[in-house]
Amino acid sequence: MAMSGTDPSRMREMNQLSVLWALRGTPPSTVTELSGRTGLSRPAADVLVQQLVTDGWAEVEEPGASSTVGRPARRYRFRATAGHVLGIDIGVHKILVMLCDLEGNLVQSLRRPADPQAGPDARLASVDQTIDDVLHKAGMAPADIWAVTIGVTGPVDENGRTIVSTPLPGWREADPIAHLRPRFTCPIRVENDCKLAAVAERWKGVAQDADDIVYLLAGLRTGAGLIIDGTLRRGHGGVAGEIGALKAVRWLNAPAHLSACPGVPSGAKPGDAAAWVFQAAREGDSAAKTAVQRYIRDLAVGVAALVLTLDPQIVVYGGGFSRSADLVLDPLRRELAKHCLRVPELRASTLSDESVALGALRLALDQVDTTLLGSRLAAPTAPQFS
Amino acid sequence: MAMSGTDPSRMREMNQLSVLWALRGTPPSTVTELSGRTGLSRPAADVLVQQLVTDGWAEVEEPGASSTVGRPARRYRFRATAGHVLGIDIGVHKILVMLCDLEGNLVQSLRRPADPQAGPDARLASVDQTIDDVLHKAGMAPADIWAVTIGVTGPVDENGRTIVSTPLPGWREADPIAHLRPRFTCPIRVENDCKLAAVAERWKGVAQDADDIVYLLAGLRTGAGLIIDGTLRRGHGGVAGEIGALKAVRWLNAPAHLSACPGVPSGAKPGDAAAWVFQAAREGDSAAKTAVQRYIRDLAVGVAALVLTLDPQIVVYGGGFSRSADLVLDPLRRELAKHCLRVPELRASTLSDESVALGALRLALDQVDTTLLGSRLAAPTAPQFS
DNA sequence: GGACTTAGTAAACTACGTAGCAATATCTAG
DNA sequence: CTAGATATTGCTACGTAGTTTACTAAGTCC
Numbered sequence: 001m002a003m004s005g006t007d008p009s010r011m012r013e014m015n016q017l018s019v020l021w022a023l024r025g026t027p028p029s030t031v032t033e034l035s036g037r038t039g040l041s042r043p044a045a046d047v048l049v050q051q052l053v054t055d056g057w058a059e060v061e062e063p064g065a066s067s068t069v070g071r072p073a074r075r076y077r078f079r080a081t082a083g084h085v086l087g088i089d090i091g092v093h094k095i096l097v098m099l100c101d102l103e104g105n106l107v108q109s110l111r112r113p114a115d116p117q118a119g120p121d122a123r124l125a126s127v128d129q130t131i132d133d134v135l136h137k138a139g140m141a142p143a144d145i146w147a148v149t150i151g152v153t154g155p156v157d158e159n160g161r162t163i164v165s166t167p168l169p170g171w172r173e174a175d176p177i178a179h180l181r182p183r184f185t186c187p188i189r190v191e192n193d194c195k196l197a198a199v200a201e202r203w204k205g206v207a208q209d210a211d212d213i214v215y216l217l218a219g220l221r222t223g224a225g226l227i228i229d230g231t232l233r234r235g236h237g238g239v240a241g242e243i244g245a246l247k248a249v250r251w252l253n254a255p256a257h258l259s260a261c262p263g264v265p266s267g268a269k270p271g272d273a274a275a276w277v278f279q280a281a282r283e284g285d286s287a288a289k290t291a292v293q294r295y296i297r298d299l300a301v302g303v304a305a306l307v308l309t310l311d312p313q314i315v316v317y318g319g320g321f322s323r324s325a326d327l328v329l330d331p332l333r334r335e336l337a338k339h340c341l342r343v344p345e346l347r348a349s350t351l352s353d354e355s356v357a358l359g360a361l362r363l364a365l366d367q368v369d370t371t372l373l374g375s376r377l378a379a380p381t382a383p384q385f386s
Numbered sequence: 387m388a389m390s391g392t393d394p395s396r397m398r399e400m401n402q403l404s405v406l407w408a409l410r411g412t413p414p415s416t417v418t419e420l421s422g423r424t425g426l427s428r429p430a431a432d433v434l435v436q437q438l439v440t441d442g443w444a445e446v447e448e449p450g451a452s453s454t455v456g457r458p459a460r461r462y463r464f465r466a467t468a469g470h471v472l473g474i475d476i477g478v479h480k481i482l483v484m485l486c487d488l489e490g491n492l493v494q495s496l497r498r499p500a501d502p503q504a505g506p507d508a509r510l511a512s513v514d515q516t517i518d519d520v521l522h523k524a525g526m527a528p529a530d531i532w533a534v535t536i537g538v539t540g541p542v543d544e545n546g547r548t549i550v551s552t553p554l555p556g557w558r559e560a561d562p563i564a565h566l567r568p569r570f571t572c573p574i575r576v577e578n579d580c581k582l583a584a585v586a587e588r589w590k591g592v593a594q595d596a597d598d599i600v601y602l603l604a605g606l607r608t609g610a611g612l613i614i615d616g617t618l619r620r621g622h623g624g625v626a627g628e629i630g631a632l633k634a635v636r637w638l639n640a641p642a643h644l645s646a647c648p649g650v651p652s653g654a655k656p657g658d659a660a661a662w663v664f665q666a667a668r669e670g671d672s673a674a675k676t677a678v679q680r681y682i683r684d685l686a687v688g689v690a691a692l693v694l695t696l697d698p699q700i701v702v703y704g705g706g707f708s709r710s711a712d713l714v715l716d717p718l719r720r721e722l723a724k725h726c727l728r729v730p731e732l733r734a735s736t737l738s739d740e741s742v743a744l745g746a747l748r749l750a751l752d753q754v755d756t757t758l759l760g761s762r763l764a765a766p767t768a769p770q771f772s
Numbered sequence: 773g774g775a776c777t778t779a780g781t782a783a784a785c786t787a788c789g790t791a792g793c794a795a796t797a798t799c800t801a802g
Numbered sequence: 803c804t805a806g807a808t809a810t811t812g813c814t815a816c817g818t819a820g821t822t823t824a825c826t827a828a829g830t831c832c
Contacts, residue, residue, distance in 0.1 A: 005404045005426035007821055008786045011397050015788085018391045032811075040391035041789050046812075063796095063811090070810030071796040155727065164727055212622050226695070228614055235697020236598050237728040243694045245727050248634040248687055301634055308629045309612070309695045311621020341541065341550055341631050342623040393788055394819040401820085418778075427822050432779080449778095449829095456777025457829040 012048075015040060017377050019048045020057055023078040024103065028061050030073035049076050056082060056380045080105060082380040083146040085368060086134070087360030089193070090127060090152045090176070092116050092167050097130045098357045099138055102146075104203075104365060108138040109357075120174035127176075128183075146372075146382045147364035148188045150176055151196040151356040153221070155239045160190030163238070167221065186382050187367050191234075193217065194241060196359030197351075198225030199232050201316045203362045205355065206347045212312040214344070216303065218328075219320035220270050222251040224306055232363070243302045254298035261291035271320065278324035292327055300335035307340050318349030325349075398434075401426060403763050405434045406443055406464070410489065414447050414461035435462050442468060442766040466491060468766040469532040471754060472520075473746030475579070476513060476538045476562070478502050478553050483516045484743045485524055488532075490589075490751060494524040495740075506560035513562075517569075532758075532768045533750035534574045536562055537582040537742040539607065541625045546576030549624070553607065572768045573753050577620075579603065580627060582745030583737075584611030585618050587702045589748045591741065592733045598698040600730070602689060604714075605706035606656050608637040610692055618749070629688045640684035647677035657706065664710035678713055686721035693726050704735030711735075 006014075015038070022037040023029060029037075035045040052058040059079045063072035080103035089096040093116055099108040112130050114123060135141065154166030160177040162168075177188050198215030201207045207215075213227040224241040226233045233240050244251030258274040263285065268276060280288035303315060317325050317332070325348030336343050351358060371383045392400075401424070408423040409415060415423070421431040438444040445465045449458035466489035475482040479502055485494040498516050500509060521528065540552030546563040548554075563574045584601030587593045593601075599613040610627040612619045619626050630637030644660040649671065651662060666674035689701060703711050703718070711734030722729050737744065757769045 005401050005424040005430070005821095006397050007426075008394075008397070008788090008819095011392050011394070011820095012787060015391050030811080038391040040393075042811090043790090043813080044391070044788055047787095068810085069798045069808075071798095071812080073811055228619065229617070231615070233614065233696070236699040236730065237697050239694075239727045240697040241695060242697075242727055243691065246687075246690055246694055246725055249691075301632075304632055305629065305635075305691045306695055308625075308632055309627060309692055310619070311623050311626040311628075313622040339632055341625045341628055344622065391788095394821095395788095397787095398820065416778080428778090429780085429823090430821055433820095455775080455831050457779075459778055 013377055015044065016048050016051060017373060017375075019045060020052060020078070020373060020377065023049070023052070023058055023076060025078075028075035028077040030075055032073065034076070052076075057377075078103065079380070083368065083382065084138075084140065084144055085147045085361060085364035086131065086145055086149070087357045087362075087364055088127065088131070088148065088150045089196075089354075089357040089360065090114075090123065090150060090168070091193070091356070092153070094353075095123070095126055095130050096354065096357045097127070097134045098354070098361055099134050099140075100361050100365075102365070102368065104361065108134045109354075110134045110137070117169060119170045120168070123168065123171075124174065124176065124179050131183075142183050143185065143382060145184060146186050147367040148180065148184055148186060149196070149360035149364040149367070150180075150188070150190045151193045151360045152176070152190060153193050153223075155242060156190050156192050157238050160188070185384050187371070189363065189367065191360070191363060192223075192225070192238070193356045194223035194225040195232055195234065196225070196357075196363065197318055197349075197355040198227050198316070198359065199362050200351055200355040200359035201318060201349060202227055202230075204358060205316065205318075205349055205351045207314050207316050210313040212310065213314050213316060214303070214306045214310060214312045215316045215318055216299075217319040218299065218317060218322060220255050220274070222254060222299065222302070222319075224302075226306070226310065226312075228310065228312075241306070243305050246302070246305070249302035249305060250298045251302050254295050257291050257294040257298065262287050274321065275324075278321075278327055281327055282324075293331065296328055296331045297335060300332055300339065303332070304336055304339035307336065307344055311342060312344050314345045314347055316347050316349055318351065318355060320353070322349045399763055401430065402434050402437065403759060405431060406438060406759060406763065409435070409438070409444055409462060409464040411464075414463035416459035416461055418459065420462070438462075443763075464489065465766070469754065469768065470524075470526065470530055471533040471747060471750035472517065472531055472535070473743045473748075473750055474513065474517070474534065474536045475582075475740075475743040475746065476500075476509065476536060476554070477579070477742070478539070480739075481509070481512055481516050482740065482743045483513070483520045484740070484747055485520050485526075486747050486751075488751070488754065490747065494520045495743075496520045496523070503555060505556045506554070509554065509557075510560065510562065510565050514569075528569050529571065529768060531570055532572050533753040534566065534570055534572060535582070535746035535750040535753070536566075536574070536576045537579045537746045538562070538576060539579050539609075541628060542576050542578050543624050546574070571770050573757070575749065575753065577746070577749060578609070578611070578624075579742045580609035580611035581618055581620065582611070582743075582749065583704055583735075583741040584613050584702070584745065585748050586737055586741040586745035587704060587735060588613055588616075590744060591702070591704075591735055591737045593700050593702050596699040598696065598700075600689070600692045600696060600698045600701045602685075602701060602703050603705040604685065604703060604708060606641050606660070608640060608685065608688070608705075610688075612692075612696065612698075614696065614698075627692070629691050632688070632691070635688035635691060636684045637688050640681050643677050643680040643684065648673050660707065661710075664707075664713055667713055668710075679717065682714055682717045683721060686718055686725065689718070690722055690725035693722065693730055697728060698730050700731045700733055702733050702735055704737065704741060706739070708735045 018038045035042040061075040080101040087098045095112045154162045194217040211230040215225040217223040258277045261277045264273045277288045281292045372378045404424045421428040447461040466487040473484045481498045540548045580603040593599045597616040601611040603609040644663045647663045650659045663674045667678045758764045
């Protein structure tokens with residue numbers, strides 16, 4: 001709560017930021033609209049937005065055919081293409097790189113299959129290649145990128161290194177930030193995939209209306225991401241949400257109920273096996289129904305621990321298994337009712353497997369917002385370092 | 387992140403607030419010091435602080451014998467006695483009312499024993515009496531009170547009513563805010579005792595340096611209060627931290643290990659029994675040592691669930707049993723190491739059983755800060771309503 | 773008495789708000 | 803179909819508020 005004194009030039013800076021924020025996320029606006037949205041007078045909004053245009057933050061749209069009475073108004077819009085950010089999902093089976101502008105409009109997206117056995121060097125080389133392709137197709141250079149966020153499985157420390165365990169072979173030796181640092185001058189951040197998916201769900205998914213969210217990444221591995229008071233929570237050491245590590249919470253075994261179900265086609269990959277069980281349960285196979293029930297019962301204990309701890313508004317069921325949410329949501333809700341004092345709303349994710357990369361984009365955009373548009377308005381160029 | 391436009395008069399208001407915040411929590415300051423602390427020029431700080439004096443927010447201290455070279459400076463100080471707040475702990479066995487000024491200096495404190503069997507009406511009548519006594523001894527009227535916060539056991543909803551269960555007989559029927567509303571015009575708030583104790587620990591206890599805290603109220607009942615990113619978290623429905631409700635977390639049974647210990651003097655009250663067991667364990671009694679060990683083992687599961695979920699910086703061991711922290715902390719740390727990915731710092735509370743009332747004071751002060759000293763500077767009088 | 777610090781005051785600068793006027797379009801009446 | 807009324811934008815001039823800078827006066831210690 002430490003406040004600091006203000007002088008006229010700072011006031012102007014704040015008002016300029018105010019106009020900039022009023023410009024963002026809206027259709028091209030007239031000066032009068034900006035004046036109304038910021039609470040500033042029309043002349044003030046006018047000079048401020050013109051300054052934004054000369055600075056490169058905004059663009060003018062000369063009046064065309066007007067639809068209403070009165071002189072047609074010149075319109076201004078946020079120059080979202082002044083900068084771009086990258087969101088990267090480094091998964092076991094795929095690498096996904098997304099590129100969007102400052103308003104979050106997707107510009108380019110590229111997916112490459114990855115060898116599950118590949119070591120960190122090979123995997124990072126593949127990431128490099130995918131980034132190159134995306135930048136090339138978008139006609140951009142690394143210097144045009146203002147922020148990069150990378151999602152990986154497993155807990156991540158503040159330096160972007162994976163700490164405990166991860167299904168990516170040898171990944172604990174990898175240092176993705178050091179690897180990318182020579183190519184990018186902008187901030188680079190690495191974050192856990194569950195946490196990024198949670199962020200994506202609040203940005204473009206089913207949790208846009210909530211500030212307290214527990215996100216479940218349900219698949220062959222189970223994980224969680226927490227958003228509290230609208231902010232992604234990493235915890236003091238970056239391992240918030242890792243309730244699955246508790247022995248009483250059998251998240252490691254929960255998906256095993258599915259692959260152990262009798263009747264699964266022999267030789268099926270674990271992911272396919274789970275899909276088969278869900279489908280069989282949907283068609284009435286009693287063994288499959290039992291397996292799903294056991295899976296949900298084990299899953300519910302961990303969810304209940306998260307819910308009892310945080311009392312969130314929504315629990316989002318995401319990840320690979322969210323395709324089978326129709327089978328899971330109602331029984332899970334019933335299980336939660338047994339454990340919890342107050343059962344939160346339960347929703348199924350509608351984002352596909354792009355959620356991690358989407359969340360990475362959002363975090364990169366947040367980085368830009370705080371660095372360039374936070375309390376000081378900087379020039380519209382790539383910020384340096386991290 | 388919605389910013390709003392500013393004009394010169396608002397700028398002055400902000401600067402006045404800035405000076406006020408620079409004045410608080412420091413010894414009486416000269417204008418030059420204020421100027422340095424706020425970043426404002428000396429003349430600006432001068433007129434602003436003089437305005438604060440005429441408004442009643444600050445007091446002048448005419449220069450006495452100066453200790454340094456140069457003309458002795460007039461000093462200004464925050465008028466902490468402009469308003470006061472009440473912090474009330476309604477417990478099973480006691481009622482504690484504390485009164486402090488706007489800087490948190492304790493003015494008056496009064497404790498009354500309470501009948502554990504007393505119903506809500508009798509208990510609230512006793513609260514009324516204690517409030518009256520405190521106000522009388524301090525020479526104040528209810529109108530001098532700017533905020534009231536009450537702590538009770540059990541989960542509390544946003545209207546101050548106890549939701550689920552509570553050891554206070556019949557308390558679910560009680561409506562403390564409605565009861566006190568006729569006497570006070572200021573905001574009244576009711577909060578769970580664990581949450582308040584957590585706040586107290588960060589204010590005056592062992593967790594002043596941390597922003598992510600799990601507070602453990604360990605006694606005959608076990609509870610938790612969470613502070614995340616420096617803010618007390620209630621959860622969406624006010625039941626955050628109630629991990630003890632999970633069946634896999636046997637917090638309800640954990641203290642029973644102590645009272646069930648063989649050798650406990652028959653007829654001892656549960657609290658005395660626990661104290662006896664701790665003392666016996668300290669003296670080497672093996673049965674007592676086993677009982678303590680079992681207690682800690684059960685306690686640790688719930689703590690681990692909280693820690694794995696939130697990854698806090700510190701866990702504070704508070705409540706009635708914190709007197710025996712010497713026996714608990716090390717074994718608890720070892721248990722946590724078995725469960726957790728990262729073991730946070732474990733500290734024993736040093737606040738006595740005043741922690742709930744202290745936390746209530748702090749929350750009431752926070753209320754005053756946001757209402758009167760938040761974004762607008764109001765006149766120094768009691769705020770209205772809640 | 774000199775050095776150092778604070779207190780108080782006047783002038784200059786900056787930024788916003790209001791008022792007013794010209795420009796540009798649509799609507800309506802004859 | 804044309805001309806006036808109406809409405810909205812674009813722009814400039816002026817007044818107000820607040821801060822900074824600069825300067826003078828005042829008080830204490832060495």
